[in-house]
Amino acid sequence: MASHLLYNIEETVAMILFGIGFTMLLLHRNLIKKIMGMNVMDTAVYLFLAAKGYIQGRMVPIVTDGIQEASAYMNPVPSGLVLTGIVVSVSTTALMLALTIRLYERYHSLDLDEIFMQVKKEERS
Amino acid sequence: MTLVQNFPFFSIILAMFSGILSSVLSGKQARNLSLAALVATMVMSAAVLAYCLGAGESYTYMMGHFPAPWGNEIRAGVLEGLTALLFSMIMLLSVAGGMRYTFEDVEASKVNLFFIMIDLMLSSLLALIYTNDLFTAYVFVEINTIAGCGLIMIRQKGRSFSAAIRYMIMSQLGSGLFLIGLTLLYDVTGHLLMSPAKAAVAAIEAAGSYEIPMLVILAVISVGLAIKSGLYPFHSWIPYTYGYATPTASAILSGLVSKGYIFLLIKIFYRVLGQENVIASRMVNVLFLFGLAGMIMGSVHAIMETDTRRMIAYSSVAQIGYIYMGIGLGTENGMIAAVFHMFTHSATKALLFISAVGLYEVSGEKKDFRSLRGAGYRNHLAGIGFTVGALSMVGFPMLSGFISKLLFATAALQTPHKMMLTLIGLAVSTVLNAIYFLRLVITLYGRGEASQLRAQGTEEGLFGTGEASREAFSGRKSAPTVFGGAIICFILLNLFLGLMSQPVVRAIAAGLAMFD
Numbered sequence: 001m002a003s004h005l006l007y008n009i010e011e012t013v014a015m016i017l018f019g020i021g022f023t024m025l026l027l028h029r030n031l032i033k034k035i036m037g038m039n040v041m042d043t044a045v046y047l048f049l050a051a052k053g054y055i056q057g058r059m060v061p062i063v064t065d066g067i068q069e070a071s072a073y074m075n076p077v078p079s080g081l082v083l084t085g086i087v088v089s090v091s092t093t094a095l096m097l098a099l100t101i102r103l104y105e106r107y108h109s110l111d112l113d114e115i116f117m118q119v120k121k122e123e124r125s
Numbered sequence: 126m127t128l129v130q131n132f133p134f135f136s137i138i139l140a141m142f143s144g145i146l147s148s149v150l151s152g153k154q155a156r157n158l159s160l161a162a163l164v165a166t167m168v169m170s171a172a173v174l175a176y177c178l179g180a181g182e183s184y185t186y187m188m189g190h191f192p193a194p195w196g197n198e199i200r201a202g203v204l205e206g207l208t209a210l211l212f213s214m215i216m217l218l219s220v221a222g223g224m225r226y227t228f229e230d231v232e233a234s235k236v237n238l239f240f241i242m243i244d245l246m247l248s249s250l251l252a253l254i255y256t257n258d259l260f261t262a263y264v265f266v267e268i269n270t271i272a273g274c275g276l277i278m279i280r281q282k283g284r285s286f287s288a289a290i291r292y293m294i295m296s297q298l299g300s301g302l303f304l305i306g307l308t309l310l311y312d313v314t315g316h317l318l319m320s321p322a323k324a325a326v327a328a329i330e331a332a333g334s335y336e337i338p339m340l341v342i343l344a345v346i347s348v349g350l351a352i353k354s355g356l357y358p359f360h361s362w363i364p365y366t367y368g369y370a371t372p373t374a375s376a377i378l379s380g381l382v383s384k385g386y387i388f389l390l391i392k393i394f395y396r397v398l399g400q401e402n403v404i405a406s407r408m409v410n411v412l413f414l415f416g417l418a419g420m421i422m423g424s425v426h427a428i429m430e431t432d433t434r435r436m437i438a439y440s441s442v443a444q445i446g447y448i449y450m451g452i453g454l455g456t457e458n459g460m461i462a463a464v465f466h467m468f469t470h471s472a473t474k475a476l477l478f479i480s481a482v483g484l485y486e487v488s489g490e491k492k493d494f495r496s497l498r499g500a501g502y503r504n505h506l507a508g509i510g511f512t513v514g515a516l517s518m519v520g521f522p523m524l525s526g527f528i529s530k531l532l533f534a535t536a537a538l539q540t541p542h543k544m545m546l547t548l549i550g551l552a553v554s555t556v557l558n559a560i561y562f563l564r565l566v567i568t569l570y571g572r573g574e575a576s577q578l579r580a581q582g583t584e585e586g587l588f589g590t591g592e593a594s595r596e597a598f599s600g601r602k603s604a605p606t607v608f609g610g611a612i613i614c615f616i617l618l619n620l621f622l623g624l625m626s627q628p629v630v631r632a633i634a635a636g637l638a639m640f641d
Binding site: 018021022025026031034038041042044045048049052077078081084085088091092095096099100102103106112115116119122123 | 263290294
């Protein structure tokens, strides 16, 4: 069992990172750390995809010296997915950071619990 | 290839480009463009629906130049056409009904941004409905999330920012799980297109390999989409989000966005993982139990709430519970009931949110529902709209909610081991629904503090207050006809789903059969 984990070291690390990122996004109170958690989570998925797409001993899928058969190259789709995923996660990160800035300007805190407390207080008054 | 077959692609791209174009238009122009795109989408979806009903089969539409196992595809069938038609109709009515409040709530220089979000929301919902490619679905899930967040925070008042951050965090958790699920599925099957992926899944199941990975994939995708659609234990963001956005945004978010994710989940169950595998894995039982919990707990929360809009939002939690319960029954009829309830809830909840704001307006914008006392007399149409919506949610005959409950109950009778739980859940939840919705309706038509003059025994008393508030009302009211028209259309839609449910149910059944 342990040897399997070692053999698939990239996938193991990716899953551990995913767990760390997910937990950070879910449980951390600091908004910036939450966003970092989100990025760790997304990056873990990209690592997983990249590790799965790579095939030992094959070439980058760019035809330069006339070799046509597919077995000479590794799978290009996961790399494409990683690129798309990066674009998506950049835009969500930007949106979250922009929201964080607005929240900080308004409540002078990055602590989510504190922000919600202030929101409640605002509501009552 | 006929012209109609291009329509799904046209409607997606039309909505997306009107979003892009809106960024350089003024608010009014952006609004007109948005409305035009919505009407065009409605017409095109109706054409797709008619085409698929006529042809009796679904079709795939190749995007780009790569054929089936590699490229990207759109797929349209009866269920897709029907969902797209109803979604675009409800979206159009929500935008029209909440129009005036949108222009009040949103800064004048930012109105066009609001309509960009509406256009993007429309295009992402359509893409979620029509796509045949898993990764495209993920990308549009994210676009949907971003557009939803934009719709929430554009109000820039009170709680909207904190509501938006709550929404974003929960949505990102859901998206993350969904993405890792897709990635695992891609690694196991080697396909992103749904049909080849399904063939690969069938081969894997037949060989009996990858048992644990398949279970993990199923669980992770289900939980991810359940978080995003607000199934009970993950519902904490719903009351904040729906309760504090501008009315159009609330109606769209509660009525359509969560349904888009549920539709995607159903599609993945049928078209990728295989419904029989999903049932065999017992994942449906988990969804069933959480759905039941949501039905009861959502209503209990709603009863304890005093803020009307939050009450309606908590009722959404209960209704999402119904839908997942239907999926969880694990039968054809259960799924039909779930899909029908999806439509019922979209139509009804949007009506409730839009008419609630009309009632608030004539009652001094207080949050407490008791301030709405007598509001039904001050804004007749909104009062009637709200009453119809509330009765439909409770399950009053002739309205669509009744048909959903009937379908759920009949479906439950065919699944012996889940029958008692479902029927008890339905009964309890209906009673709880009735408690808070009828309390609201009675308040609307009650005569209390708000019309105290009435207590002095003079007819003019009531008339006086009514007249005064109506004056104040009409002073701020520029286009009452649009609001009224939207409410009337919503009521008609509800009556249509309630009185002529058979064609819809048949279409859903035909659509689900085409999924395989």
